[in-house]
Amino acid sequence: MTTEPYGKKNPFPAPVLSVKHLTAEGSPKETIHIEYSLDGSGLEYIAGDALAVIPANDPALADALIEKLGFCPCSAVPTPEGESTDLRDALLHNYDITNVNKALLTKWAAASGSQELETLLAGDKEAISDFLWGRDVLDLATEYPASFESAEAFVSMLKKIMPRLYSIASSPNAHPEEVHLCVGAVRYTARDRKRGGVCSTYMADRLQPGHTARVFVHTNKNFRLPENGDTPIIMVGPGTGIAPFRAFWEERTASGAQGGNWLFFGNPYKATDFCYEDELVKLTAAGKLKLSVAWSRDQEKKVYVQHLMVQEGEELWKWLENGACFYVCGDASRMAKDVDAALHEVIRTWGGKSPEEAAEYVADMKKHHRYQRDVY
Known part of the structure; x- marks a missing residue:
């Protein structure tokens, strides 16, 4: 075997x-x-x-849920893979107890006999979504008491922890x-x-x-360093968006890549939020990295990475025209959109292009893998 x-x-x-x-x-x-x-x-x-x-789930949450449902922690239950373990271990390592979806809510409504939940489920999607936000299985057990034939019957309602x-x-x-x-x-x-x-x-x-x-x-094949180490790279990663760019600057250093490296980083305060400060200071001092940092709350008016991109637009345009690859990592809902808008603005302003021409320029960057995003 x-x-x-x-x-x-x-x-x-x-x-x-x-x-x-x-x-x-x-x-x-x-x-x-x-x-x-x-x-x-x-x-x-x-x-x-x-x-x-x-x-693994928080032991305090698993214990509180077991106590609320009146089960013995040592009750034998199957795992999602069909193996056998005790209830406490299953709730710690195998099942999702921190999220509630519509499928679980429907099963819980039946087990609890709650008319309130039945009415909610018959209503519109937005009301259900609002109800589910931030709720976990302990909330359901507390607010809508339900009884189950066995611990096994209870875990059969739960999703596998992802x-x-x-x-x-x-x-x-x-x-x-x-x-x-x-x-x-x-x-x-x-x-x-x-x-x-x-x-x-x-x-x-x-x-x-x-x-x-x-x-x-x-594997993320859509977020890769350029094959040619002489190609300059521009990295935009505020907050934990800096993560893959630490991998990038380490890889570029280890491989002896000669292309320029420019990082746009942002966080609230320089005094408390300068992630990887020692490494970044050494790299900039050695001339291996250009660093532009937006400390959003260190002054009255908030400053973010997209603002720095516009402020340094002339040089940013020169890098792009020199073949630089442009990378973005972090929040998809706001930051990535704002950075994309700033990129278009820089191309329009310093490239002397119309909005349509700027859009074409960006589309060409994407086509040739010079604009890559790792956003979530």
């Missing part, structure tokens, strides 16, 4: 090497740098790829047999209970050196 190689179907239990904060106390953000060992895994990646991490993808923040040529991530811990309060992003808080709060996390590599 051959063992399945490590990958999506057989995640590798990667030992944690270190976890450290990149943001300082007092920051409005909480960003961590976590390093895993891939030694013996056979897993390979290149700069631009992502790492899939399968989280991996979360994170842009890899390391080059394998700089850190052989290791993979690094830059992660923003998500925390919020809903219905008078403190909550967090299941995977980000798993890494920030519960993983320590020596622990293992289930991981596999997710």
Whole structure:
């Protein structure tokens, strides 16, 4: 019997090497740098790829849910793969208990006999979406008590816990047999209970050196460094969007690439939020990186990366005309759109082009893989 190689179907239990904060106390953000060992895994990646991490749920949440439902933690239940384990272990490692979708809500309405839920489900999609936002399974168990024949019947309603993808923040040529991530811990309060992003808080709060996390590599062929190391690159990555660009600058340094490197980075305050400051200071001092930073809250008027792009538009245009590849990583809903608009503005202003000609210029960049985005 051959063992399945490590990958999506057989995640590798990667030992944690270190976890450290990149943001300082007092920051409005909480960003961590976590390093895993891939030694013996056979897993390979290149700069631009992502790492899939399968989280474990918060033990406090799992215990509270078990208690609310009146089950014994040691009750035998099947995993989504059909193996047998106890209820507590299944709720920690196998099932999603932090998200509620319409399918689960429909099953819960039947199990609880709640007329309120039945009425909600018969209504419009927006009302259902508003209800589901921020709710977890413990909320349902608390607000709409339900009874189940067995623990097995309960878990049969739940979805499998899904991996979360994170842009890899390391080059394998700089850190052989290791993979690094830059992660923003998500925390919020809903219905008078403190909550967090299941995977980000798993890494920030519960993983320590020596622990293992289930991981596999997710290839991202649409986010790649230029094959020619002489090609200049422009990287726009505010916040944790800096992650793949650390992989890029490490890879460019390791390979001896001669092309220019320009990073646009942004975060709230220089004093608390300068991620990878030591590395960036060394690179800029050595003339290996041009750094433009937007500290959005260090002055009265907020400044973001797209504003710096426009301010430095003349030089940015020269880089583009010199064949530079343009990369964006981070928030898709606002930042990436604002950066795209700024890119068009720079091309119009300094390239002397009409809006239509600027759009054609950008389309040509995309066609030749000179404009790549890793947004989420």
